[in-house]
Amino acid sequence: MTEIQVGRAAAGPAAVGRPPDRPEVPAIELEGVVKDFVSRGEVVRAVKGVSFSIAEGEFFSLLGPSGCGKTTTMRMIAGFEEPTSGRIRLHGVDVTDVPPNRRDVNMVFQSYALFPHMNVWENVAFGLKRKKVPEPEIRRRVGEMLEIVGLTGREKSRPRELSGGQQQRVALARALVNRPRALLLDEPLGALDLKLRQQMQLELKRIQREVGITFVYVTHDQSEALTMSDRIAVMNDGAVEQLADPREIYERPATAFVASFIGTSNLLSGQISAISGDVATVRLGDRGRVLLNGGGHRLGESVQITVRPEKIRILPGEPEGDVSAVPGVVSEVVYLGTYNSYAVTLDGGAEVTVFEQNAHDSTGTAERGDSVWLSWQPHHSYAIGSASSR
Amino acid sequence: MNTLEQAAAGTTARRRPRRRGAFFRGRLLHIWTWLVITWLFLPIAVMILFGFNDTRGRYNQTWQGFTLRWYAELFAIDDLTVALVNSLLIALLTMLIAGVLGTLIGLALGRYRFRGSGLMKLVMFAAISCAEIIMGASLLSMFVTLAVPLGFWTTVIAHVMFSVSFVAVTVRARVMVVDRSLEEAARDLGASGWETFRLVTFPMIFPGVLAGSLLAFALSIDDFVITNFVSGGTVTFPLWIYGATRVGIPPQVNVMGTLIFGVGVLIAVLNAFGGRRR
Numbered sequence: 001m002t003e004i005q006v007g008r009a010a011a012g013p014a015a016v017g018r019p020p021d022r023p024e025v026p027a028i029e030l031e032g033v034v035k036d037f038v039s040r041g042e043v044v045r046a047v048k049g050v051s052f053s054i055a056e057g058e059f060f061s062l063l064g065p066s067g068c069g070k071t072t073t074m075r076m077i078a079g080f081e082e083p084t085s086g087r088i089r090l091h092g093v094d095v096t097d098v099p100p101n102r103r104d105v106n107m108v109f110q111s112y113a114l115f116p117h118m119n120v121w122e123n124v125a126f127g128l129k130r131k132k133v134p135e136p137e138i139r140r141r142v143g144e145m146l147e148i149v150g151l152t153g154r155e156k157s158r159p160r161e162l163s164g165g166q167q168q169r170v171a172l173a174r175a176l177v178n179r180p181r182a183l184l185l186d187e188p189l190g191a192l193d194l195k196l197r198q199q200m201q202l203e204l205k206r207i208q209r210e211v212g213i214t215f216v217y218v219t220h221d222q223s224e225a226l227t228m229s230d231r232i233a234v235m236n237d238g239a240v241e242q243l244a245d246p247r248e249i250y251e252r253p254a255t256a257f258v259a260s261f262i263g264t265s266n267l268l269s270g271q272i273s274a275i276s277g278d279v280a281t282v283r284l285g286d287r288g289r290v291l292l293n294g295g296g297h298r299l300g301e302s303v304q305i306t307v308r309p310e311k312i313r314i315l316p317g318e319p320e321g322d323v324s325a326v327p328g329v330v331s332e333v334v335y336l337g338t339y340n341s342y343a344v345t346l347d348g349g350a351e352v353t354v355f356e357q358n359a360h361d362s363t364g365t366a367e368r369g370d371s372v373w374l375s376w377q378p379h380h381s382y383a384i385g386s387a388s389s390r
Numbered sequence: 391m392n393t394l395e396q397a398a399a400g401t402t403a404r405r406r407p408r409r410r411g412a413f414f415r416g417r418l419l420h421i422w423t424w425l426v427i428t429w430l431f432l433p434i435a436v437m438i439l440f441g442f443n444d445t446r447g448r449y450n451q452t453w454q455g456f457t458l459r460w461y462a463e464l465f466a467i468d469d470l471t472v473a474l475v476n477s478l479l480i481a482l483l484t485m486l487i488a489g490v491l492g493t494l495i496g497l498a499l500g501r502y503r504f505r506g507s508g509l510m511k512l513v514m515f516a517a518i519s520c521a522e523i524i525m526g527a528s529l530l531s532m533f534v535t536l537a538v539p540l541g542f543w544t545t546v547i548a549h550v551m552f553s554v555s556f557v558a559v560t561v562r563a564r565v566m567v568v569d570r571s572l573e574e575a576a577r578d579l580g581a582s583g584w585e586t587f588r589l590v591t592f593p594m595i596f597p598g599v600l601a602g603s604l605l606a607f608a609l610s611i612d613d614f615v616i617t618n619f620v621s622g623g624t625v626t627f628p629l630w631i632y633g634a635t636r637v638g639i640p641p642q643v644n645v646m647g648t649l650i651f652g653v654g655v656l657i658a659v660l661n662a663f664g665g666r667r668r
Contacts, residue, residue: 080574100577113575117593126589127579178579 025092026053027182027214028060028077028105033086035072046072048238049086054182054216054231059208061217061225064235065261070218073235074184077216079103090181101130106175107184110191112167114159120146120170121155127178145177148207165196172207182214189224201227222262226250234258250308256384259306266312266352268305272297279322279378285347287318288326291378303383309355311380314342314365319375326374328352330366342366344374434651441644448638460641467642470630474646476542477611477627484549484610489603491550492557496598497591499558500565517555525552526619533620540622548620549610556609557602564598604657611650 035047047069054060062070075081077088079100088096095103106127114123124145128138146152149169159167168188175183185204189197205228208215219225225232226246233243234257242254253259256267268290270282280297282290282305290305297303307324319325331351332343342354352374356365366372440450444457465471498504499511517525529548530540538544572594576586592599614628621629631643 078578080577100574101580101582105578107575107578109571109575111569111571113569113571115572115575115590126576126581130580130585174575174579 025056026089027056027058027091028054028216029087029089029092030073030077031087031089033073033076033088034084035069035076035081036084046238047076047083050235050238050240051086052233052240052243054214057212057214059205059215059217059228059230061219061229061232062235063219063222063225063232063261065220068235069238070220070235071186074107074186074216074218077182078105078107078184104181105184106178106180107186108171108175108188110187112159112171112188114167114170114174116159119156119158120151120162123159123170124174124177126174131178141177142173145173148176148210149173164192165200168192168200172204176207176211176213179211180213182216185215185217187219188217189219189221197224204228226262234261236261252382253306253384256304256306259382259384264309264353264355265306266309268307268350268352269302270305272299272301272303275299284326288347290324290326290381291322292381292383293378294383297383305381305383307376307381309341309353310339310357312352312354312374312376314344314354314356315373315375316366316370318373323375323377324381326352328372328374330368330370330372333366333368344372437644438648438651441641441648443641443644445641450639450641450644460645464642464645467640469625470627470634470640470642470646473625473627473630476624480542480545480549480626481607481611483546484553485603485607487546488550488554488557488606489599492554492602492606493561493595493599495554495558496561496602497565497595500562514555514558517552518559522552522613522615526616529616530619540620540624542621542624544620544622545617545624545626548616549606549613552613552616553606553609556605557599560602560605561595561598564595568594600661604661608654 030053031051033047033050034045037044037046050069050073062073064070072081076083079095079098083096086096087094090104115126118126121142124142125138128141133141143152146155149172151166151169151173154162154166159170162170168191171188188204189200192200201224204215217225217228226249229246231243231245232249234241234249236257242249242258244252244254249258250262253262253265259265259267268282268284270284270290272280272292273283274281275297278293280292280294282292282303284290292303292305314330318327326346328344328346330342331345334341334343337358339358340356342356344352344354346352354374439453441460442456442458443450443453444455444459445452446454495510495514499507499514526548529544529551533540533544568591572590573586576590577583581589612628613626614632617626617629618632625633627646631639634640634643
C-alpha cells in the first residue's frame with residue numbers, strides 16, 4: 001500500500017480556494033445559502049438558508065430523505081448550481097461565482113460518470129492533463145492512485161468491462177488523483193449491493209484517513225452516515241434539522257424528524273405530572289410512568305419523549321425504583337437473528353417497539369398476547385421539541 | 391453438439407407442453423422474413439445484374455450475356471460523368487453543411503429548453519413530413535422572387551434545407567441518452583467549456599452525428615423532385631437518368647448505381663461492427 005503525501009504544491013495555477021495552509025480556516029463554509037428552482041412558472045425553494053462549516057480533514061455527511069435538498073447543497077459546493085442567495089467559501093475564499101472547473105474540489109457522481117470512450121488510465125489522468133501537469137508526474141500519480149484503490153493492472157480496461165465496485169473505485173481515483181481540497185461524494189455507494197457497500201464504506205474511511213482530504217458525503221442511508229462520518233447534518237425539507245456527531249444524533253435527536261429518520265424510535269407524548277430534583281415524571285395512562293432527566297421542565301408542560309427500542313427491557317411484573325414503567329400487551333414478536341423485535345401495544349393504544357439481544361436462549365422473554373411491563377433508565381428518555389432539548 | 395447436450399435438449403423439448411402449430415408458426419415467420427428480404431432486394435439485384443449485361447441496342451432490358459465492358463467504359467458518356475460528379479459534390483457539401491448545422495440544432499434541442507425550442511422542434515418535423523413536391527415548388531418560387539440564379543448552389547441550399555432536420559433529429563435522440571453528469575464530471579475535473587465539448591460531448595454523440603450525416607448524403611445523392619425544381623442548368627445523376635429514360639438507359643447507370651450501393655453497404659457494415667465495438 002502506498003502512502004500518498006498530502007502535497008498541494010502541484011496543483012493547478014488557476015484553482016481557487018487554495019490559499020496558504022491555515023488550519024483554523026474551515027475547508028468549506030456555507031452562509032445562509034438559499035436555492036430556488038423555477039418549475040412551470042412556480043418558484044420552489046429547494047434549500048432554505050443553510051449555514052455550516054466543515055473542518056479540514058473532516059468526514060462530513062449530509063443525510064436526509066430524497067428531495068430534502070442535500071444533493072442541491074452539494075452541487076452548489078461543487079459549482080454546478082448557483083445559490084439564489086448566500087455565500088460559499090472554500091478555505092476562506094469566496095467561490096460563490098467561480099465556475100466548477102476553477103474550484104479546488106472534486107466530485108464522485110452517483111452514476112460514477114466515467115467517460116465510456118476512455119480507458120481506466122485515461123479516465124484517472126483526465127484532471128491532471130487539464131491542469132497541464134508534466135507527463136512523468138501524471139504517470140507517477142495515476143499509478144500511485146490506482147494502487148491505492150486496488151486497480152493496478154486494469155489500466156487498459158474500458159469502464160463497462162469493470163464491475164460496479166471497480167467502477168466506483170475508478171471514480172474515486174479520478175477525483176482523488178487531483179488532490180482536491182475537498183472531495184464531494186453524491187450517494188456513491190447507492191448502486192452497489194449490500195455486501196459490497198459495507199466493504200466500500202470501510203474502504204472509503206481508510207482512503208480518507210490515508211489521504212487526509214475533507215470528505216463531504218451525501219446519503220439517504222442513515223447507517224452509512226453513522227458508520228463513516230465525523231459529523232452529520234440531518235436535512236429535511238431544505239433545512240438542516242440537526243448538525244452533530246453520530247452518537248449525539250442517535251442518542252439525542254433534536255427533533256421528532258431526526259428521531260424517526262435515524263434508526264427506529266418510539267415517540268411517546270404526555271404531560272409532566274411531578275418534578276423531584278433532577279427527574280421529571282410523565283404520567284402515561286392510569287398506571288404508566290415515564291421518568292426523564294434534565295431540569296427546565298414545568299409542571300403540566302406537554303412533552304414528546306423518544307426512547308430507542310434497544311434501551312427498553314421487557315419484564316413480567318411492575319419494576320421498582322427510579323425507572324420508567326409502562327404496562328402493555330405484546331402484539332407481535334419477530335425473530336431477526338441477532339435480536340428479537342417486539343411490538344407492544346400500550347393501554348392508551350400507542351405501539352412501542354422493543355429490541356432484545358438474542359444472547360441467552362432461542363426463546364424470547366415474552367410471547368404474543370402476554371401482559372408485560374416495559375422499563376428503561378431515566379437518561380434513556382429524551383424529550384424533543386421542548387426547551388431542555390435545544 | 392455432444393450427446394449430453396442432445397439429451398438435455400431432448401428433455402426440455404419433451405417437457406415443453408405441446409402447442410399445436412408452434413412448430414409451423416416458427417417456420418412461417420422464417421418464410422415471411424425471407425419473402426420480405428427478397429421483396430426489398432430483388433430490384434437491387436436486377437440493377438446489379440444488368441450492369442453486367444452484354445447488351446447491343448439502346449435498351450438494356452433483356453439478358454444477352456455476361457460482360458465487364460460497362461465497368462471498363464464507366465466514364466465513356468461525358469454528360470453522365472459530369473452529372474455523377476455534380477451529384478457527388480452536392481451530396482458531400484450537403485453532408486458537411488447539414489452535418490454541422492444539424493449537430494448544433496440537435497445539441498440545442500436535446501440539451502436546453504429555450505424560448506422557441508418547441509417551435510423549432512415543430513418546424514423540424516414539419517420539414518421531414520412535408521411533401522417534396524410542395525417543398526420544391528415553394529423553394530423555386532422563393533429563389534425566383536429573390537432573383538437568385540438557379541444552379542449548383544441553389545441545389546446545395548435546397549438539399550441542406552431538407553436534410554438538416556434528419557441530422558438534427560438523429561443527433562438530438564443521441565444527445566438525450568448521454569448522461570449529463572459526464573459533462574459535469576469533465577467540468578469538475580478542470581475542463582473548460584470547449585475542452586468538455588471536444589473531449590467528452592462530441593465523442594459521445596459522434597455515432598449520432600455520423601448516422602445523421604450519412605443520411606443527409608444518401609438523401610441528397612438520389613433526390614430528384616426538389617432538385618428538378620431548383621437546379622437550373624446543373625444536371626445531377628438522378629436528373630440525367632430521368633432524361634435518359636426516353637432514349638434508353640445505358641448500362642453505365644447500372645454500374646454507377648451498383649457502386650454507390652456497394653459503398654452504402656460497406657458503410658453500413660463498418661457502422662454495425664464499429665457499433666458493436668463501441
